[in-house]
Amino acid sequence: MSNAIPPQFIFLLGGLLIPLFRGWVRTAYMLFLPVLAFYNYLLLEEGTYWTATVLGFDLIFGRVDRLSLIFLNVFIVITFIGIIYNSHVRSRLEHFSAFLYSGSALGVILAGDLITFFVFWELLTVGASFLLLVRKTAESLGAAVRYTLVHVLGGLVLLAGIILHIQQTGSTGFGQIGLNGLPSYLIFFGFGLNCAWPLLHSWLTDTYPESTVGGIVFMATFTTKTAIYALLRGFPGEPSLVWIGTAMATFPIFYAVIENDLRRVLAYSLINQVGFMVVGIGIGTGLAMNGSAAHVYSDILFKGLLFMAVGAVLYRTGKTKATELGGLFRSMPFTGICCIVGAASISAFPLFSGFASKSIIMSAAAEGHFTIIWLLLLFASAGVFHHAGIKIPFFAFFSHDSGIRVKEAPWNMRIAMGLAALACIAIGTFPHQTIYPLLPFEAPVYEPYTFAHVMAQSLLLIFSALAFTLLLLGGIYPSEIRSVNIDSDWLYRRGGRYFYRIFDRSLNGINAMAHKTFVAGLTGALAGFATAGPARLANLLLGGYWILTGKNAHQRDRLRTAVRINLEKGALPLGLAALVAVVILGMLFFI
Amino acid sequence: MSDSSHRPKAAKVVIALLFAACAIGFLIDFLFLSPSFDKHAVFEWENWPGFYAVFGFVACVLLVLVAKYVLRPLVMRDEDYYE
Known part of the structure; x- marks a missing residue:
């Protein structure tokens, strides 16, 4: 029935109002949200609701069938239980994050097109990262960063797959995709990362144990189970x-x-x-x-x-x-x-x-x-x-x-x-x-x-x-x-360090060598040549002339010093400068 | 834990009950079900007497031995390994 309120917006918008309440009123308000969502879930009948057209794309916020209904049901139930469990917590941010997280999960389940699906899918990562951050320990901060980076990577692969898929099929609809061609493999990988497939799984075992006492109830539910939903929908x-x-x-x-x-x-x-x-x-x-x-x-x-x-x-x-x-x-x-x-x-x-x-x-x-x-x-x-x-x-x-x-x-x-x-x-x-x-x-x-x-x-x-x-x-x-048991998160926790070290050694080595050769060596030589070169050249040429004109060794030394100083400083008498210019032009002519 | 004189009474009772349950379960499976009873089995071995009991036991022993003697030496590091 279309006069139901979309449950995902009950959580997402309702969650924004949490800071307005305090004490038991806030607990009552937070418990009211899943009850209201469940009431609207009961009103839903199979069909497609809440559509909008943005930039020429049809967005569907309410694809209701038996598959989405069972997921909606259990997601709302666990949100209710999780809120009771967590109601002693004072942090408004933690409660808001929980609603952001579960509201996004409902959004994923109800999305009828890939664009809406992707937006809520990414919001899931935001909600989960907040839930990690609110514990405010050094470990949970590190875990939140690693969680975000891994999921951003997965999200980008998924996005690439979705864009290619839409371009290939000309449709934004989210139905059975099936493995055929690059776009579907990218989407498959994106789903698989959130599903914690082997070797893609370590974000889960690495970060979940760092979450808050109550936050983990939500974390254990939404990310992996929305991925199961996506696989049921796309790759049965x-x-x-x-x-x-x-x-x-x-x-x-x-x-x-x-x-x-x-x-x-x-x-x-x-x-x-x-x-x-x-x-x-x-x-x-x-x-x-x-x-x-x-x-x-x-x-x-x-x-x-x-x-x-x-x-x-x-x-x-x-x-x-x-x-x-x-x-x-x-x-x-x-x-x-x-x-x-x-x-x-x-x-x-x-x-x-x-x-x-x-x-x-x-x-x-x-x-x-x-x-x-x-x-x-x-x-x-x-x-x-x-x-x-x-x-x-x-x-x-x-x-x-x-x-x-x-x-x-x-x-x-x-x-x-x-x-x-x-x-x-x-x-x-x-x-x-x-x-x-x-x-x-x-x-x-x-x-x-x-x-x-x-x-x-x-x-x-x-x-x-x-x-x-x-x-x-x-x-x-x-x-x-x-103890710590190493798992595939080693790749980015310690492996990253080795990666850094290897590139530190190799790239910085190349950098140092380049500095030595070009900046310190070649440039210096060029600069030296540019300043001392003309003087040497001039003295070489003038040396013979001075001998011919009968200057003694002492006079020649004095003249040579004067020419070098004048040339290095660019302060030549006009005649001498003209002579050097003529000599150089003459050389150029013969070359 | 292996010194039985320090084990509380409740633990002894639990262990005794577990042994009894194993014995009774195995007997039921062996005597009453296997020869004639239709288990709706898909695989032939499901009809072997004691299949599930032996499988459960062997699986867990294997699991623990592999985890302890193969996996742990490979992956275990100090607690501050990542710090």
């Missing part, structure tokens, strides 16, 4: 995505096992979960892509929940490193339970949300006979339980007692975590009443709760837990060490 069934997604699902779990910072462990597992979604898009059947969309919905909630739980620990203790934490369950039992619910959901335990969504992708991979992919994804499923499902709650809330005694998380954080935890259980237990009706593509109804499936998943997980326990008891489990 692109075969290479199957392998890209499988790589994403598998390699980060190895990093997650040895990583010490718990928020960075979660960042690696975020890539792992997004990998499952990418595989679903690559398979491209209705069932598989429904699985991706369903997993977007449940992942946003359980990953948000896990980041909120670890964030609450950070808020109370100031620490996120496994080496410094442990034994917090007595101090923060509610947070601990919420963390366990999130862990069970990401691990896809029956009755928790991951079970209802990830299984669809696994099932679609099996039906498509992607045998190796299926085995690797099963490995990743066991691995995610290992590193996110057990490691996060274990090292924060149990393990050895760190001796830290703190208060339970503030009430607003508890409400937000409680809501997310309830949503995870509701989705996992009643998928047919919650997310399945929202799924966008035509496919047979999926039933996760068969006896064989529940048994299979439970066996996989409890034996993973058995492996963890035995490795830990046997002292084989890698002890947490305060």
Whole structure:
């Protein structure tokens, strides 16, 4: 229905008014915005709304179909939860940035043409960079700069692709693009960078752990999930995505096992979960892509929940490193339970949300006979339980007692975590009443709760837990060490330094050599020649004349000095100057 | 952690429950399901008794060993490496 207010503008314009309010009024106002957005989401019917023509281009701010609707739904829900979680924060800039960020994400989802899409896509980067900047530590400042630079690079590649694509097709419409020719590869790369593809992923694991306690809830949601939306829209069934997604699902779990910072462990597992979604898009059947969309919905909630739980620990203790934490369950039992619910959901335990969504992708991979992919994804499923499902709650809330005694998380954080935890259980237990009706593509109804499936998943997980326990008891489990694990961000964090050094040595070497040869050497020689040259030439020529006219050695020396001084200073008697000129002209004539 | 006398009672209970769950799960899979029950399996190995249990266990052991003995020596640096 077209008399709905565009939800993205509710966030973007509504966010501008936040500084006008203070205290509980501001919290109430900020909570009102997602409620208003959700009300307008409910008013929306499929169709195209809110169009404008700018410079001859048709801009579409409201392309509403089932695919955009499910993303709108979950984005507004997590914004509501994130605002409750973050409502104790005083920084107006942080709240504004969160609304800028989520409003841009809604704008991307609703954009019906590539130009509108690109503008909101870039605004996402602005919002996220602000959310990094507001933490105001040296680390977060560096992270914000690196985040911005990487995304500007991706954005420029995307822009180049979009311009070429529009020129080639003559249409600004954003529909299925498919991989054919340079423009589509550039667009594909631009999407892939935000999607955190392998080797393009390190902006995520590098910067997310530097964000604020609450900001990370938004960050974990919008950038990667809008990229999933873009891939679902532009490249459904692109075969290479199957392998890209499988790589994403598998390699980060190895990093997650040895990583010490718990928020960075979660960042690696975020890539792992997004990998499952990418595989679903690559398979491209209705069932598989429904699985991706369903997993977007449940992942946003359980990953948000896990980041909120670890964030609450950070808020109370100031620490996120496994080496410094442990034994917090007595101090923060509610947070601990919420963390366990999130862990069970990401691990896809029956009755928790991951079970209802990830299984669809696994099932679609099996039906498509992607045998190796299926085995690797099963490995990743066991691995995610290992590193996110057990490691996060274990090292924060149990393990050895760190001796830290703190208060339970503030009430607003508890409400937000409680809501997310309830949503995870509701989705996992009643998928047919919650997310399945929202799924966008035509496919047979999926039933996760068969006896064989529940048994299979439970066996996989409890034996993973058995492996963890035995490795830990046997002292084989890698002890947490305060360390940094280098990843592809090395390329621009340390590699940049080497790049600088190489070019410092080579280019500055060339510069120094050029200086020595041309500035100090050749110019000096030329200048010397220009001043002393005429005098020498004149003395050479006049020497013979003076001998012929019978001047003695003493007189000749005096004359020679006089000529040199006069010539160097350009102060010659007129006759002598005329003589030199005649001599030179004579030489020129003979040459 | 490996000294069992210092481990709290709750942890012992959890570990005992986990062992029990593993044993029971494995038994159910082995005795009741595998020979006759139709698992709607796509791949043949899904019907092997204990496939998921063995896979889960082996996968995690491999994951930890590779992460500890292959990846960590390659990528681990001091905490102030980037500063």
